[in-house]
Amino acid sequence: MKLIFEYNESNSIHISTIRDLDDDATNGYEQLEKYTPIGLPDELLRKELSLPNVSEPTVVRHYTNISQLNYGIDIGFYPLGSCTMKYNPRVNEDIARLDGFQNLHPLSDEECCQGSLKLMWELEQKLKAITGMDAFSLQPAAGAQAELLGVMMTKAYFRQISQTQRTKIIIPDSAHGTNPATASMCRFGTITVPSDSRGNLDIDRFRQTLQNDVALVMLTNPNTLGLFEENISEISDLAHKNGTLMYCDGANMNAMLGIAKPADQGFDLVHLNLHKTFSTPHGGGGPGAGTLGVRAFLADYLPLPRVTKNDDRYVFDYAQRKSIGSVRFCYGNFGTLVRAYSYIKSLGNNIGNVSKNAILNANYLLTLLKDDFEVPFDRSCAHEFVLSSERYGDKSALYISKRLMDYGFHPPTIYFPLTVREALMIEPTETEAKETMVRFASALKDIAQELKEKPDFVKGSPHTRHIGRLDEVAAARKPNLRWTPPIHSD
Amino acid sequence: MDFIPTTDADKQEMLHQIGVKSVDELIQTLKPYLQNKLDLSRPLSELGLVNQLTILSQKNKVLKYFIGAGSYNHYIPAAVAHLILRGEFLTGYTPYQPEMSQGTLQTMYEFQSFICILTGMDVSNGSLYDGSSALAEAALLSSSYKDRKSLFVSKGLNPEYFKVLKTYSEGAGLTISNELNEDTACVIVQNPDFYGNIENLQYLSEQAHNVGALFVVCVIEPTSLAILEPPGNYGADIVVGEGQSFGLPMNFGGPYLGFIAVKNFLLKKIPGRISGMTTDSNGNRGFVLTFQAREQHIRREKAGSNITTNEALMAVASTIYLSLMGKTGLLNVAESSYARAHFLRDKLVSIGLTSLNKNPFYNEFIMQAPFGTSKRILSNLFGNGILGGYDLGDDKILICCTELNRIKDISSFVTIAKETIN
Numbered sequence: 001m002k003l004i005f006e007y008n009e010s011n012s013i014h015i016s017t018i019r020d021l022d023d024d025a026t027n028g029y030e031q032l033e034k035y036t037p038i039g040l041p042d043e044l045l046r047k048e049l050s051l052p053n054v055s056e057p058t059v060v061r062h063y064t065n066i067s068q069l070n071y072g073i074d075i076g077f078y079p080l081g082s083c084t085m086k087y088n089p090r091v092n093e094d095i096a097r098l099d100g101f102q103n104l105h106p107l108s109d110e111e112c113c114q115g116s117l118k119l120m121w122e123l124e125q126k127l128k129a130i131t132g133m134d135a136f137s138l139q140p141a142a143g144a145q146a147e148l149l150g151v152m153m154t155k156a157y158f159r160q161i162s163q164t165q166r167t168k169i170i171i172p173d174s175a176h177g178t179n180p181a182t183a184s185m186c187r188f189g190t191i192t193v194p195s196d197s198r199g200n201l202d203i204d205r206f207r208q209t210l211q212n213d214v215a216l217v218m219l220t221n222p223n224t225l226g227l228f229e230e231n232i233s234e235i236s237d238l239a240h241k242n243g244t245l246m247y248c249d250g251a252n253m254n255a256m257l258g259i260a261k262p263a264d265q266g267f268d269l270v271h272l273n274l275h276k277t278f279s280t281p282h283g284g285g286g287p288g289a290g291t292l293g294v295r296a297f298l299a300d301y302l303p304l305p306r307v308t309k310n311d312d313r314y315v316f317d318y319a320q321r322k323s324i325g326s327v328r329f330c331y332g333n334f335g336t337l338v339r340a341y342s343y344i345k346s347l348g349n350n351i352g353n354v355s356k357n358a359i360l361n362a363n364y365l366l367t368l369l370k371d372d373f374e375v376p377f378d379r380s381c382a383h384e385f386v387l388s389s390e391r392y393g394d395k396s397a398l399y400i401s402k403r404l405m406d407y408g409f410h411p412p413t414i415y416f417p418l419t420v421r422e423a424l425m426i427e428p429t430e431t432e433a434k435e436t437m438v439r440f441a442s443a444l445k446d447i448a449q450e451l452k453e454k455p456d457f458v459k460g461s462p463h464t465r466h467i468g469r470l471d472e473v474a475a476a477r478k479p480n481l482r483w484t485p486p487i488h489s490d
Numbered sequence: 491m492d493f494i495p496t497t498d499a500d501k502q503e504m505l506h507q508i509g510v511k512s513v514d515e516l517i518q519t520l521k522p523y524l525q526n527k528l529d530l531s532r533p534l535s536e537l538g539l540v541n542q543l544t545i546l547s548q549k550n551k552v553l554k555y556f557i558g559a560g561s562y563n564h565y566i567p568a569a570v571a572h573l574i575l576r577g578e579f580l581t582g583y584t585p586y587q588p589e590m591s592q593g594t595l596q597t598m599y600e601f602q603s604f605i606c607i608l609t610g611m612d613v614s615n616g617s618l619y620d621g622s623s624a625l626a627e628a629a630l631l632s633s634s635y636k637d638r639k640s641l642f643v644s645k646g647l648n649p650e651y652f653k654v655l656k657t658y659s660e661g662a663g664l665t666i667s668n669e670l671n672e673d674t675a676c677v678i679v680q681n682p683d684f685y686g687n688i689e690n691l692q693y694l695s696e697q698a699h700n701v702g703a704l705f706v707v708c709v710i711e712p713t714s715l716a717i718l719e720p721p722g723n724y725g726a727d728i729v730v731g732e733g734q735s736f737g738l739p740m741n742f743g744g745p746y747l748g749f750i751a752v753k754n755f756l757l758k759k760i761p762g763r764i765s766g767m768t769t770d771s772n773g774n775r776g777f778v779l780t781f782q783a784r785e786q787h788i789r790r791e792k793a794g795s796n797i798t799t800n801e802a803l804m805a806v807a808s809t810i811y812l813s814l815m816g817k818t819g820l821l822n823v824a825e826s827s828y829a830r831a832h833f834l835r836d837k838l839v840s841i842g843l844t845s846l847n848k849n850p851f852y853n854e855f856i857m858q859a860p861f862g863t864s865k866r867i868l869s870n871l872f873g874n875g876i877l878g879g880y881d882l883g884d885d886k887i888l889i890c891c892t893e894l895n896r897i898k899d900i901s902s903f904v905t906i907a908k909e910t911i912n
Contacts, residue, residue, distance in 0.1 A: 001592070001596060001775070003596070003599075003600060003603075004600050004809075004813045005600070005603060011815075011816040011817070011818045011819060012814070013818065013819065013822075014565070014567040014814055014815060014819050015565055015815070015819055015822045015823050015826065015893055016822060017822055017825070017826065020826075020893065021893075021894070021896045021897075022896055022897045022898070029897055031833060032829045032830065032833050032897070033829070035828065035829035035830075035832040035833055036825060036828070036829065037717045037824065037825060037828045037852075040688070040717075040850050041690070041850065043690055043692075043719070044688050044690060044718060044719055044850065045717060045718065045719060046715070046716070046717055046718055046719050046720060047719075049607075049716060049817050049820070049821070050607055050817075051604070051607065051812065051815075051816055051817040051820060052813065052816055052817070053816035053817055053818055054813055054814075054816060056567075056569060056814060059569065059810065059813045059814050060569050060572075060573065062813070063573045063597070063806075063810055063813075064573065064576065066592065066593045066596050066597060067573070067576045067578040067579050067593045068578060068593065069578075069591075069592035069593040069596070070578035070579065070582050070590065070591050070592065070593035070594055071578070071582060071590040071591065072577045072578050072579075072580065072581030072582040073577070073581040073582075074577025074578070074580070074581045075577065075578070075581075078581075078582075078583075080583060083583050085581075085583060086493070087493045088580065088581055089493060091536050091539060091540060093575060093580075094540070095539070095540065095543045095544075095547075097571070097739075098543070098544060098547040099547065099552060100546075100547030100548055100549070100550035100551075100552060101547045101550065101741070101742065102739040102740075102741055103552045103563075103739055103740060104550050104552055104740060104741070104742045105553075105555050105557055105561055105563065105740050105742075105877065106560075106561050106740065106741075106742050106743035107557055107559055107560075107561070107880060108550075108551075108553070108742075108877065109872070109877075111551070112550060112551040112552075112553060112877075113550050113551075113742065114549045114550065115546045115547050115548065115549030115550040116550055116742050118546060118549065119546060126530055129528055129529065129530060130528065130530075141619035141620065141623070141744065141745070141801070142619065142797075142798070142799040142800070143798075143799065144786070144796045144797055144798050144799065145619060145623070145797075147796065148661070148796060151661070152657065152660070152661040155661065156660075176787075177785075177786040177787040177788070177789075177790045177793070177798075178786050178796045178798055180786075180790040180791035181786035181789070181790060181791060181793040181795070181796035182796040183791060184791045184792070184793070185630070185661060185662060185795070185796055186661040186662065187661075187662060187663050190791050222520075227519070228517070228519040228520045228521075230519050230521070232521065233521065233522070255520075256520070258524065258527065258528045259517065259520065259523060259524050260520050260521075260522065260523055260524055261524065264522045264524075265521075265522070273799075275799065279493075281580045281581055281803070282581065282582065282583040282584075282799075283574075283579070283580060283582075283801075283802050283803025283804075283806075284579055284580075284582045284583065284584070284585065284591065284593075284594035284597075284802040284803055284806065285583060285584040285585065285594065285616070285763065285799060285800055285802030285803075286617070286745075286799045286800045286801045286802045286803065286804070287744070287745035287799075287801045287802075287803060287804055288799040289745075303657075324657055324660070324661075325653050325654070325656055325657030325660070326622075326650070326653045326654050326657055327623060327654060327657060327658070328619055328620050328622050328623045328654060328744070329560055329561075329620050329621065329622045329650050329651070329654070329732075329743060329744070329746065330560075330561075330650065330742070330743030330744065331742065331743050331744070332743065332744055333744035333745040333746075334741050334742040334743050334744050334745075335739075335741045335742075335744065335745050336744070336745055338543075342539055342543060344530065345531065345534050345539055345542065345543075346491045346492070346533065346534050346536075346539055347491070347492055347530075347533055348530050348531045348532050348533035348534065349527055349528060349529065349530050349531065349532065349533060350492060350533050351528060351530060352524075352527060352528065353492060353494060354492070354494070356513045357494045357496055359513060359516055359517060360496070360501065360504055360505070360513050360516070361496075361504075363504075363508050363510075363516050364504040364507065364508055367507055367508045367509075368507075379519065380510075380515075380516045380517075380518075380519070382517075382520070401587065402589070405587070405589055405590055410587065410590055411587055411590075416787075430493075430494050430496075431493045431494060431495065432495070433495040433496065433500070434496060434500040434503070434504060462589050465589045465590070466592070467588075467589055467592060467770050467774055467776045468589070468770035468771045468772055468774070469589070469770060469771060470588050470589070470768050470769070470770050470776045470777075470778050471768045471769055471770070471771075472768065472778050472780065474768050474769070475766040475767070475768035475778050475780040476766070476780050476781060479757070479766055479780065479781070480766055480767040480768075481599070481602055481613050481614075481757075481764055481765070481766050481767075481780070482599070482602050482603040482606045482612075482613070482614065483599075483600070483603040484603075485607065
């Protein structure tokens with residue numbers, strides 16, 4: 001496929017010069033013509049702008065063509081574990097693009113943004129109801145940023161109560177990489193605790209590591225093995241008795257909507273990934289939104305402004321309290337909040353059906369596959385599960401993934417969590433039909449058979465994509481990370 | 491309305507095959523289990539939802555904007571929204587499987603190229619959350635690269651950005667200082683600055699390098715780069731900024747598009763995803779995520795940043811915007827914005843306001859209104875459907891124009907200001 005820079009055409013003019021909007025001006029635009037940046041001092045001016053000129057028909061065709069090299073939920077099954085690739089309702093795209101939402105400047109007067117403030121306030125109430133938390137910040141742009149906010153708040157809290165000796169965070173060995181990376185960004189040390197034989201956090205090891213230097217325990221529930229932490233209340237009690245706070249990585253909230261609340265499990269902080277649980281589109285890697293919920297004693301540390309309600313009026317509350325500051329410009333990924341709010345409004349009181357069906361689908365698919373792959377922990381799963389393809393040999397998870405593409409499926413998450421060899425982490429979500437899971441299971445079984453009968457063929461897959469296996473080693477050895485304009489001799 | 495295709499008959503069959511009687515049996519390990527249904531609200535049909543949300547959106551008032559301050563009202567060609575709504579762009583995720591995500595990976599490569607060209611830098615990543623957090627990431631990068639803990643921040647940084655920088659710094663144990671010395675990790679400057687001033691930063695860049703610090707330039711109104719010298723040409727080691735002006739609606743503050751671009755020597759320190767060109771076994775050109783060993787999913791606690799989900803779709807939108815605009819279109823945006831801002835500035839000077847920009851400016855500028863009049867000017871403008879600027883206090887107003895400010899509205903602005911002063 002050509003690069004957009006490799007075209008040289010007559011540009012379609014989307015914005016001309018100064019007259020676009022001013023044909024009805026009785027005077028003025030002639031006066032505009034005398035204002036030109038050419039008058040700026042030479043050392044401030046750009047000498048060359050090597051952007052391509054391409055006609056609109058070509059631009060539209062170029063991006064339509066390259067979009068077709070992608071795979072998305074709209075095309076087929078996308079069981080990428082831990083990412084909750086559920087259907088993204090199209091109506092929410094239209095709603096987010098309503099003039100009043102999309103074209104509002106963030107520094108508008110309160111009087112001009114009552115609709116947006118009401119939406120943010122109500123979304124916060126709904127997230128509070130879903131999680132049992134007492135207050136939410138809608139500011140973080142993604143789960144990882146919410147983690148960062150949560151850990152910063154934890155640090156500020158312990159500074160406030162003069163317990164600065166708490167310099168460590170306990171993280172299970174199955175945790176997402178963001179958890180330890182976040183801890184480091186805030187200069188906390190990490191203590192890794194292994195899982196036990198049932199896939200729970202090893203509670204004896206946990207007890208040993210829980211000293212008075214531990215600020216926080218970061219857990220994912222259900223964990224990344226797709227299993228509910230059976231001892232969650234005991235873990236929380238132990239942590240709290242030690243003066244340690246409990247953080248819930250809510251990436252897997254799609255297993256608990258309407259059927260369990262992180263607050264009831266003893267968590268003090270929880271982040272929700274709106275692009276996962278609440279169906280806002282993943283967009284090829286973003287935008288997301290990572291709201292952070294906390295219990296009342298931490299609410300004063302949240303970023304400002306908070307949105308509050310006075311009678312029927314919604315207002316920004318900038319009262320300082322102990323706020324840690326801000327992690328980004330203004331109030332958050334508002335457009336993403338609109339989509340998540342719309343999703344919650346659609347489901348309303350029936351939101352529990354989401355998680356129940358997600359759990360049903362995952363257990364059904366697990367049942368279809370459990371004789372053909374190792375199941376590291378013999379338990380019912382939550383909304384996702386982890387298999388091991390170890391019996392099919394070294395690198396088999398990779399080969400299976402690539403071959404699945406030929407069957408028209410997106411592969412699951414592979415080699416994660418790190419604690420399971422040849423891991424395939426599969427999350428079907430509630431928006432898939434039974435028939436899809438039957439087809440997927442049958443594809444996996446066929447591939448397993450193929451790996452025995454014609455391993456080289458499988459190792460060379462995918463065979464039907466427009467492109468074969470790409471040379472990642474060469475990409476890193478001889479980095480080509482941008483197009484470079486040709487040097488003109490004139 | 492839900493989006494669950496499973497029928498009751500399917501459900502019974504599935505439960506039977508699993509070997510349980512109900513879903514409840516599957517979640518016995520989930521404790522504590524909620525006994526009562528959540529009380530959220532009545533479920534809505536699509537029509538019901540559209541109706542409620544349309545009414546809610548109409549409680550907002552979109553005005554004629556003469557305000558920027560970090561968010562800019564530019565025209566967006568229609569094709570941008572049409573293309574990013576394609577399910578292939580909209581509904582995929584992080585391109586970890588390159589054979590199924592060449593669309594995202596190639597667009598990311600093109601985005602990186604656009605950012606490098608505009609900033610004059612060598613390497614760009616695929617996006618960060620927004621300009622302010624990108625600036626904070628640049629500070630963390632500098633501190634880690636230089637093993638120094640102090641940040642020098644030039645005056646004229648957007649106050650929202652300063653707040654974010656301060657928050658990240660406190661988390662990471664860095665200090666913001668107004669001394670330039672051997673502990674300075676980087677010198678940070680916004681250009682054009684918050685007040686619109688365009689500066690020749692060659693001298694500041696040399697001062698930064700003289701103490702061994704990195705020089706970080708932050709660009710929040712990137713259409714300015716169509717006409718201004720790229721920061722890479724005056725010594726920037728890192729350029730960060732906000733891409734919202736390139737094809738993203740103001741959206742009440744997000745989703746926006748942070749970018750970061752560096753000189754080659756910082757390649758292995760840059761946070762977030764990078765797309766690189768390579769070939770497949772048949773020699774066909776293709777793209778992969780590269781240098782992933784920098785990132786959290788590999789390095790965990792040793793990673794320089796925890797970023798994973800970024801603003802990929804916003805980067806796609808900006809890439810399409812820049813492709814549609816091309817060199818001609820982007821220059822037209824910059825020249826039109828520049829002309830309108832200067833036209834309004836001169837008109838306001840002619841009715842008795844004072845221009846406070848000592849340097850040349852692009853499309854934002856500060857005016858000093860006569861004593862005690864700025865609040866009334868802004869409120870009278872507001873009464874006429876105009877958001878007249880950002881109130882800096884002390885009768886100073888930060889005003890912005892883009893190609894979307896009509897001459898008719900500029901004239902009304904001036905007339906209303908004049909009537910208020912008199």
